[in-house]
């Protein structure tokens with residue numbers, strides 16, 4: 001909880017045009033869900049399957065592309081802006097670095113619930129892990145440059161961009177005390193299993209695991225199982 | 240307490256009075272702490288003062304915020320970042336409406352329902368009696384706590400001026416749009432933000448304008464160094480500049496924009512910057528400099544068609560608007576509950592907690608500098624909700640917190656020594672006040 005927010009008061013984040021893709025069911029019965037990809041991906045990564053699927057289950061579904069230039073503060077600002085513009089209190093679902101963005105946004109916006117998918121909260125553990133599978137793509141990131149994911153780590157797609165890994169050592173406690181779920185795969189080639197456990201423990205739980213899948217649970221053949229599990233969990237939490 | 244016939248027991252529910260900005264944030268934060276809430280609002284919609292449809296709304300058609308967006312918004316629900324620095328009152332209302340909708344607050348509000356009394360019945364519980372504002376049947380319900388958020392900018396404080404005035408004499412709260420100024424000779428009394436706003440509008444509309452103030456003020460511009468003034472002020476606070484240095488810089492910024500205020504016929508301020516509630520108005524000095532406004536001293540008496548001023552001058556306006564502020568009003572509470580003094584000044588811990596009634600609190604009874612009221616009312620209501628939660632969850636620790644709190648000395652939560660006029664009863668330095676709330680919140684943290 002931060003009451004004195006000099007940074008926001010003295011240098012407010014500059015507004016940008018934001019790309020938001022949405023699939024909204026005609027008869028929404030559930031709260032809106034805002035999907036937040038990391039800057040390596042864009043809203044497109046959720047538009048492929050998860051948006052439509054969530055909407056099919058009654059959740060107005062939105063995905064936000066990270067702004068071109070910016071750090072964690074600007075990314076989280078955009079998430080809170082988009083969430084607050086939705087008609088009802090939103091569920092935030094972040095993936096990869098997007099989960100880090102969501103973790104930060106949770107300190108500023110009382111989400112209805114939050115889901116951290118393959119979260120990259122633990123920057124060094126991620127880099128160590130990624131080095132073993134993709135040294136060439138990872139070394140620049142160790143020195144503050146961009147991480148270039150390869151085909152062993154995520155489904156190959158020319159839209160995946162190299163991106164910086166921001167660090168968020170101690171995210172603010174989520175405001176409004178929302179339920180938080182951590183989801184991942186023990187076979188993720190970006191985020192190690194131990195790091196999933198640590199992130200889940202920080203939010204008072206254990207991760208929900210999908211063995212045999214990669215870092216990007218929302219693409220590839222197995223995309224339906226994790227999103228269904230997430231929506232089932234939401235269904236129970238939002239009762 | 241045993242059952243009382245005719246009183247519906249709402250058990251652990253909390254009663255919130257008013258659905259303006261303070262009431263809405265109280266509902267939200269009480270709900271977040273798991274409380275059932277019944278909010279009563281005499282009007283038929285949310286927004287309080289910012290809802291121009293409300294008969295008691297003090298705003299006029301051209302009111303814009305004087306605090307800039309980042310220092311005005313609730314800390315957990317920002318205004319759209321593409322809004323201007325100083326949004327129009329209609330934007331503020333739409334912001335409050337969206338806040339209510341977003342968090343589903345409307346379903347906890349009983350609109351068109353006025354609270355006529357709240358009476359302690361022992362054991363910390365309250366009997367709250369309501370009815371529709373026009374009258375009608377009364378209904379009494381019992382609550383675990385009462386949070387008062389009835390606002391303090393709606394009951395006009397009229398100056399007592401001897402003599403009779405032949406022209407029109409109104410309080411600023413009745414001023415809704417500039418049409419009534421057109422072509423008139425207008426005298427505006429009062430140098431608060433309302434008086435300055437109306438004087439500027441009169442300068443644009445009226446035939447002749449006198450602005451009467453009983454002292455000199457520090458008229459801050461809306462922009463300093465190309466930034467909203469409160470954002471520049473926040474830079475100074477962030478750098479922890481001492482008060483004297485901030486006062487000196489404030490004087491410099493007035494000196495480099497308006498210059499010597501006495502050149503415009505204004506009296507020299509009889510106090511230092513920050514010792515009266517900040518005035519933010521870039522145009523007043525501009526119109527003084529164009530001769531569209533004439534600065535005059537306090538009013539001595541009315542004399543038929545004329546108004547005599549304390550310097551002996553006589554002016555003949557056909558409209559006098561008293562922008563002399565508002566008085567707090569708690570007509571539904573017995574005076575001793577808030578330790579009201581003879582002249583109606585409440586004595587509350589942190590301007591929020593009733594000293595002898597741990598389940599009675601007031602939210603929004605503050606005159607903030609910057610950040611402005613919404614964030615302060617938010618954190619006040621978080622503290623109230625946590626306090627009420629701790630009382631039920633851990634009575635022993637709650638008693639300990641009450642012990643330490645009750646020993647805190649009476650303070651003004653304001654670093655500067657503000658002028659002792661009634662409008663400064665609730666004046667706080669926002670950042671000092673937030674620091675104190677922060678400490679309280681830490682003590683209220685569940686073990």
Ligand SMILES: Cc1cc2nc3c(=O)[nH]c(=O)nc-3n(C[C@H](O)[C@H](O)[C@H](O)COP(=O)(O)OP(=O)(O)OC[C@H]3O[C@@H](n4cnc5c(N)ncnc54)[C@H](O)[C@@H]3O)c2cc1C
Pocket residue numbers: 256257258259260261262279280281282285286287288289297298299302303304305306311352353354355388389390391392393433571602603604611612613
């Ligand atoms: C002209 C003007 C301009 C202002 N500009 C700014 C600004 O720029 N920035 C800023 O931060 N603040 C500004 N303020 C201060 C403003 O008062 C606050 O921003 C805010 O509106 C206060 O909210 P509130 O909820 O405490 O009170 P209100 O908005 O007054 O709401 C109180 C509500 O309680 C209801 N109520 C009262 N009594 C009862 C009862 N007995 N039963 C049921 N319901 C009841 C009322 O109908 C009302 O809806 C301005 C004030 C004025 C007068």
Ligand SMILES: NC(=O)c1ccc[n+]([C@@H]2O[C@H](COP(=O)([O-])OP(=O)(O)OC[C@H]3O[C@@H](n4cnc5c(N)ncnc54)[C@H](OP(=O)(O)O)[C@@H]3O)[C@@H](O)[C@H]2O)c1
Pocket residue numbers: 302303304305306392397398399411428429430431432433434436452453454515516537562563564565606658660661662
């Ligand atoms: N644009 C905006 O956002 C805006 C516009 C208007 C108001 N507001 C806010 O609304 C609140 C109320 O403002 P307000 O201007 O209506 O009232 P206010 O701040 O109480 O100011 C009242 C003014 O009238 C003077 N006064 C009081 N009684 C008097 C008397 N009997 N004779 C002569 N002068 C007298 C006061 O002088 P002293 O200095 O001696 O006390 C002061 O100058 C404030 O928080 C203000 O910031 C905001």
